[in-house]
């Protein structure tokens with residue numbers, strides 16, 4: 001659409017696209033709105049749409065990233081979580097908290113600590129996908145309620161993993177952002193379900209997924225109408241066994257070239273080692289990441305999941321201090 005196109009013009013185009021049985025997905029940028037038209041291009045009467053008021057030009061998008069690609073939207077997507085908390089804007093997003101929500105007291109201690117060190121988003125799983133069926137699988141809705149109440153007291157936003165389409169409603173009610181975990185990156189029904197909500201989503205790269213597959217997974221979400229997707233590099237499986245996964249840092253600048261979506265790095269799951277989380281967080285920010293998501297537990301040795309990679313509050317605090325000069329160097333607020 002033209003820069004000065006008004007809502008009425010945009011609506012008119014959307015109505016027309018629906019009438020010819022194609023799927024219109026508006027992408028609202030700061031400069032202009034792009035109406036992506038999904039479906040068989042042979043059904044599009046380009047001349048007719050070009051002549052509609054407010055339309056700048058009609059163009060075919062040949063690359064596979066119709067909605068997530070830079071070709072479609074030049075400006076970076078900025079996700080707004082409310083209360084001036086954004087992902088992909090000038091300010092870096094720091095998401096921190098325990099791997100799993102274990103109790104009200106544990107969550108309270110974690111929230112207080114991460115807030116004091118400068119995090120604005122509390123992470124924590126209530127539905128945990130575990131390698132063994134005998135491991136702690138989370139507190140379910142009870143965990144979501146603890147997270148909600150605790151975050152409210154500390155003025156934090158929240159993110160939690162969704163593993164089942166049946167939980168969309170209950171998570172939507174208590175938490176600010178969905179996390180789709182590595183194990184579910186290509187759970188297409190789950191992607192479509194969260195894509196049908198308006199809630200922001202952190203989509204984590206599958207441990208054996210290519211960057212192309214990651215972007216196409218985002219495409220699944222966006223094609224359902226939810227543009228608020230942030231990607232997450234959390235390490236991939238390689239032959240290396242000294243680290244839990246291998247952090248593929250080149251994903252960050254490459255995703256910035258290919259896509260307008262924000263990208264967050266998870267150095268906790270990528271390395272599995274507390275001593276490596278600080279250096280990899282700094283490297284992530286230097287490489288252009290929009291933020292980090294890290295595991296912090298008030299008492300790591302008592303953690304019910306991912307105990308050996310959890311940072312203590314003191315370690316997290318010193319990492320936050322070390323990140324400041326890196327953020328300054330790349331022109332990001334922290």
Ligand code: PEP
Nearest residue numbers: 099181182183204234269
């Ligand atoms: C998590 O964030 O706790 C998690 C399970 O991460 P991933 O899906 O990246 O393994």
Ligand code: MN
Nearest residue numbers: 099295305306
């Ligand atoms: Mn974890």
